[in-house]
Amino acid sequence: MMFDSHVVRLLDASVALVNALTDGSARGRPYTAPRGAESAPAIVAALPPAGTDPDAIGPAQADHLIATAWRMREIFEAVDAGDLDAAAATLNVLLRAAGARPQLDRVAGEPWQLHFHGRDDTLAVGWSAGCATALALAIGSDLAGRLGVCQAPRCDRVYVDGSRNAAKQFCSTACQNRVKAAAFRARRGGSGSGG
Numbered sequence: 001m002m003f004d005s006h007v008v009r010l011l012d013a014s015v016a017l018v019n020a021l022t023d024g025s026a027r028g029r030p031y032t033a034p035r036g037a038e039s040a041p042a043i044v045a046a047l048p049p050a051g052t053d054p055d056a057i058g059p060a061q062a063d064h065l066i067a068t069a070w071r072m073r074e075i076f077e078a079v080d081a082g083d084l085d086a087a088a089a090t091l092n093v094l095l096r097a098a099g100a101r102p103q104l105d106r107v108a109g110e111p112w113q114l115h116f117h118g119r120d121d122t123l124a125v126g127w128s129a130g131c132a133t134a135l136a137l138a139i140g141s142d143l144a145g146r147l148g149v150c151q152a153p154r155c156d157r158v159y160v161d162g163s164r165n166a167a168k169q170f171c172s173t174a175c176q177n178r179v180k181a182a183a184f185r186a187r188r189g190g191s192g193s194g195g
């Protein structure tokens, strides 16, 4: 396996936060992210099911996570464009801002586990620190290329490729199927040259 399950969860959360909280296009349609208080349910849905209460995500926490999501989008786009220098620079800004630091935590009855905390334990800073550290572990390893932006037309959602053969190109099977269907239509209705 590539990373321990905690890091994988954080990478999944990074992807989910970017895709929920940044504008652009998603699976063929324009996407406008929820703003302010309306983003709370999207944030809860993006994070692992740890019983996060949407009412506990105030406007300041939401805005902080939205800003983190936009920075993380910059990082995914830089990696996708092959510009690891830009990705690293942006990521270092994010790590410093969050005050990311490792800490061993333990849930009763379970083994000690390395977690990543921020300069305080608010939801927004904690998740910003955790997601930034997980992205740093990916970019600082030979797994940097696993971060990507969907290659389908009219979609800019991001993904982390956890597949064995590192062949993922799309954010979802919906986009993969769209591209396949378009290629099929192009072959049938194309120039007729049989190509």
Ligand SMILES: [Zn+2]
Residues within 6 Å of the ligand: 026, 027, 150, 151, 152, 155, 156, 157, 170, 171, 172, 175
């Ligand atoms: Zn897509």
